[in-house]
Amino acid sequence: MIEISGLQKSFGSKRVLNGLNMEVKPGEVYGFLGENGAGKSTTMNIVTGLLEKDGGEVRINGKDLSVMEEHPIGYLPESPEFFDYMTCRQYFAYIAAACSYEGDIRKRTEEVIRLIGLENAIDRKIKGFSRGMKQRIGIGCALYSGKDILILDEPTSALDPQGRAEVMQIILQLKEMGKTVILSTHILSDVERVADRVGILHNGVLQLEGNIAELLRANAGHEIMLETENLPADLIEKIAKSPFAISCNLTQHGGKVEIAEDFEEGNRALFRILAENKILVSSYQVVRPTLEQIYLKVVGAHAAAKGWN
Amino acid sequence: MLQLKAGIKKEWLELCKTGRLLGILLIILGLSLFDPIMIRFLALLMEVFQDAPSMSSLEALSGVFGQQTALASYAADCVSTGMLVVFLLLMRTAGGEQKRRSVVIPLTLGFDRDAYLYAKFLVYPPLVFISVLLGVCTAYGTTLLLFTHQIGFVDILLPALALGVYFAMQVCLLLGCGCATGKAGIFVAILYLLHTILTTALGTLGWNRYNPFALYTFGSNFTSAPDLVDYSISIGLAVVVCFAAVLFSSLLFRKKKLV
Numbered sequence: 001m002i003e004i005s006g007l008q009k010s011f012g013s014k015r016v017l018n019g020l021n022m023e024v025k026p027g028e029v030y031g032f033l034g035e036n037g038a039g040k041s042t043t044m045n046i047v048t049g050l051l052e053k054d055g056g057e058v059r060i061n062g063k064d065l066s067v068m069e070e071h072p073i074g075y076l077p078e079s080p081e082f083f084d085y086m087t088c089r090q091y092f093a094y095i096a097a098a099c100s101y102e103g104d105i106r107k108r109t110e111e112v113i114r115l116i117g118l119e120n121a122i123d124r125k126i127k128g129f130s131r132g133m134k135q136r137i138g139i140g141c142a143l144y145s146g147k148d149i150l151i152l153d154e155p156t157s158a159l160d161p162q163g164r165a166e167v168m169q170i171i172l173q174l175k176e177m178g179k180t181v182i183l184s185t186h187i188l189s190d191v192e193r194v195a196d197r198v199g200i201l202h203n204g205v206l207q208l209e210g211n212i213a214e215l216l217r218a219n220a221g222h223e224i225m226l227e228t229e230n231l232p233a234d235l236i237e238k239i240a241k242s243p244f245a246i247s248c249n250l251t252q253h254g255g256k257v258e259i260a261e262d263f264e265e266g267n268r269a270l271f272r273i274l275a276e277n278k279i280l281v282s283s284y285q286v287v288r289p290t291l292e293q294i295y296l297k298v299v300g301a302h303a304a305a306k307g308w309n
Numbered sequence: 310m311l312q313l314k315a316g317i318k319k320e321w322l323e324l325c326k327t328g329r330l331l332g333i334l335l336i337i338l339g340l341s342l343f344d345p346i347m348i349r350f351l352a353l354l355m356e357v358f359q360d361a362p363s364m365s366s367l368e369a370l371s372g373v374f375g376q377q378t379a380l381a382s383y384a385a386d387c388v389s390t391g392m393l394v395v396f397l398l399l400m401r402t403a404g405g406e407q408k409r410r411s412v413v414i415p416l417t418l419g420f421d422r423d424a425y426l427y428a429k430f431l432v433y434p435p436l437v438f439i440s441v442l443l444g445v446c447t448a449y450g451t452t453l454l455l456f457t458h459q460i461g462f463v464d465i466l467l468p469a470l471a472l473g474v475y476f477a478m479q480v481c482l483l484l485g486c487g488c489a490t491g492k493a494g495i496f497v498a499i500l501y502l503l504h505t506i507l508t509t510a511l512g513t514l515g516w517n518r519y520n521p522f523a524l525y526t527f528g529s530n531f532t533s534a535p536d537l538v539d540y541s542i543s544i545g546l547a548v549v550v551c552f553a554a555v556l557f558s559s560l561l562f563r564k565k566k567l568v
Contacts, residue, residue, distance in 0.1 A: 048417050050564065071419060081411040083319065085326040097315030098420035123325075141414050 001026050002047065002149065002180070007041050007056035016042045018204030019056065024182055024197075027149075027176050031191035031212070032184040033295055034201035041078065043201070044151050047182075048075040060149065074142030078154040082137060084127040086117055091126060091137065099145035108144065115208065116140040116170060132163025139170055149180045156190055168194055192291040200298050208298045215294055222246075222263060223287035224270065227254040229280050235273070244269045254309045256287070312421050316428025320402070322433070324476075329398045336394040337387060337440045341448035344383040348374050350456040371519060377531045378457040380465065383448040384472055384529035389440065391451045392476065396483055396496075403487025403496070407565075424565050430555050432553050434477035445469035460531055467540055472528030478521060478547040478554075485554030489561035521547035 007020040016039045024030045034040045045051040047058055049071055058065040060072050082091055092109040101108060113122050121129065126137065134248040135155050142150045152171070156164040164187070171194045174181055185191060191198060192212060199209040208215075231252050239257065240248035244266030246258040259266035274281060324330040352374035405413050416422060449465050481504070486496040504522045511520045519542040527540055 049415060050413070071417070075414075075417045077410070077417075079410075080414055081409045082414070083323065083406075083411055085323055086319075090322060094315050094319055094415065095311050095418060098417060098418040100311065138414065141418060145418065237489040273566050 001059075001061055001139065002182070003057075003059040004043070004047070005059075006058050007043065007046065007058065008054045009039070009046060010054055011050065011143070016204055017046075017053075017056075018249040021053065022199055022206055022209065024149075024180060026180050027178045028196040029171065029177075029183055029194050030179045031188075031195035031198035031286070031291075032182050032201065033188070033198055035184075035299060038201045039204045040201055041153060044153055044182070044184060045059065048073055048151060072147055072149060072283065073241045074145065074147040074150045076135070076138040076142045076150070076152045076155055078139035078157065079095075080134060080141075081102055082126050085125065086127055088113060088122050088137065092140065095141050095144050101145055104188075112144055115143065115173065117166065126150065130163065132159050132166055135163070135167055136170065139167070143174070143179075148178070149182075150174065151182045151184075153184050153187070155183070156185055156187055188290070188295055198291065200295055201305065202299050214288060216291070222289075223256055223258050225256050225283075225285040225287055226250070226281055227255075227283040228274070229253070229282065231279055232277075235277055235279070239270065239273060242273070245301060254281075254283075311563055312424035313428055313431075316420075316424050318431055318446070320428050320432040324436070327401075329402075330436075332398045333395055333437065333440055336391050337444040339446055340386050340391055341383055341444040342406070342451055344386055345379040345451040345455050348382055348474055350381040352456075356539050376452040376459045378449055379452045379456060380445070380468075380531045380564060381459070381529045383445070383533075384525065386466065387472065388475070388525045388528070391444075392479060395437060395476070397466055399480065399483060400487070400494075402429060403484050404494075405487075406490070407491035417463065422565075423559055426488055426562050427555070429488065430481065433484060434480045434551065437480045438473040438477040441473040442469050445472060465531065467537075468528050468531055471524050471540060471544060472543050474547045475521070475524035478524070478550050481551040481554040485558035489558040489565070519543050519546055521550050528558060 004020055004022040007017050007022075008015070009017040009084045012044045015039075020039070020043060022043075031109075032040055032043070042051065045255075046053045047065070049065070059070065083094070086094065088108060092112060096105040096108065110122075113119055116139055118133060118136055118140075121133065126134065129137070139152065139155065140149075142152070155167050155171070159167065168190055171181060171183065175194065183191060183195060196211055197209065197211050198215070201207070204225060231250060231254065233252075236248065236250045239245055239250065241242040244260050244262075246260050247256075257270060259270070271281075324333075355374060413423065416425065436512075445465055446469065449462065450461075479500075482500055483496045485501045507522060508517065509519055511517050517523070518536075518539050521543055524543050524547055527543060
């Protein structure tokens with residue numbers, strides 16, 4: 001488990017982390033979100049020991065990180081670079097030395113390479129690898145010593161859809177293996193696909209943290225998508241002026257209605273109007289919000305409160 | 310120890326797979342063939358001109374283009390062209406790896422910073438030292454084929470040693486500055502500063518003949534009998550500069566932020 005409390009970091013006069021509190025549970029994939037400059041990379045660099053913190057505490061499995069002799073976290077930095085004149089096998093032998101790996105290096109290298117799906121490229125020079133393959137090597141390095149906590153910084157950035165899918169597949173495998181993964185990315189659909197919980201960082205503090213399923217559920221059900229036949233203009237106007245409708249984007253053939261807080265009541269009222277006017281509804285769907293909408297709501301609300309919008 | 314071995318293997322792989330080893334050997338050994346041949350060619354030209362009427366004044370000059378000149382010319386080209394090429398070839402390993410961030414993963418995984426750094430110092434300066442010794446020997450062998458024998462093999466050993474140590478010292482400084490700052494280009498500024506400080510300090514003390522940055526003058530001196538004391542002190546000081554480069558770069562690199 002990673003517990004971060006009151007973490008502070010400034011660069012010159014710019015305060016990047018402003019008392020960050022965060023908790024990552026064992027065996028979960030934690031989506032660490034935030035706009036550019038929010039402090040995600042700074043947090044990860046502190047947790048991986050690349051940066052000194054100004055204040056606060058980072059505890060790993062109950063122990064203070066600053067007094068731990070062996071660093072307990074595997075790290076994949078953003079846009080990782082390698083000694084590209086080496087073959088995949090040679091590079092992992094070097095990584096084995098870096099981790100002071102004491103077991104059978106050949107066997108472990110083959111295991112890791114199998115896990116990241118690069119069996120066919122094991123004796124090829126890294127120089128000719130695609131970005132996706134390089135990201136997979138980076139994940140392999142983070143995994144090599146068998147550490148249970150992995151931090152992956154933008155593992156899918158600048159990858160094509162196939163490369164992204166492959167990396168996501170590896171993260172799902174890591175989850176099955178019981179690894180704890182902190183995943184930082186701007187691709188929110190990826191987070192939604194693999195993460196259990198998310199934390200949204202803004203202005204150096206966590207604005208929202210929670211289970212994705214619960215967050216989606218809590219934000220679900222406020223919009224209805226309808227397909228109709230011959231919806232008259234006066235009826236559209238009536239729906240738009242109804243107290244249950246926050247916004248109404250309907251045409252003759254249907255559209256979207258955003259319902260006020262009491263969704264059940266609003267939903268009933270809308271269908272009552274449609275039924276009274278004998279409007280045939282050919283399809284009906286409660287719009288499920290995406291993580292992106294929740295993210296924009298959190299970051300946007302905060303920005304609006306600050307008077308930025 | 311395991312990490313130091315892995316580091317040395319990595320540096321060796323880098324040398325071989327990127328063609329740097331070939332580049333270093335080509336320039337240092339290539340010059341050792343090129344310079345004697347060039348001097349022999351000039352000597353031949355002089356002989357041709359001597360036969361022409363009113364060219365007898367060149368007669369004395371043609372005697373200059375002998376074995377000693379060929380070896381001194383090799384030493385001078387080695388110090389100028391050879392060293393420039395060696396520096397260009399080693400820029401990436403001296404600081405480029407940090408700039409490209411390829412060291413971040415191994416170092417965050419626990420690769421010891423000293424092992425990473427020492428591996429470089431254990432590979433490149435000795436390699437350049439041996440290459441220069443070989444270069445002087447090759448140049449000597451070439452001159453034996455092309456010129457009248459004037460210098461014995463024993464006589465080239467001390468200048469070769471001086472030249473080799475001078476090269477190794479410069480490579481140590483390049484590695485030290487590059488690794489400590491992450492920018493091999495800073496080497497030029499630091500070298501200029503060091504050269505100025507050391508030359509001024511030794512000059513003030515009247516010890517300029519011991520200046521390690523002037524070792525190349527010993528290295529190109531194949532004409533007069535060497536002063537063993539001056540040689541030894543200069544080489545000793547150069548070795549001290551090498552160790553100082555290792556020590557300072559190690560101290561700075563340990564504290565260096567990688568992000």
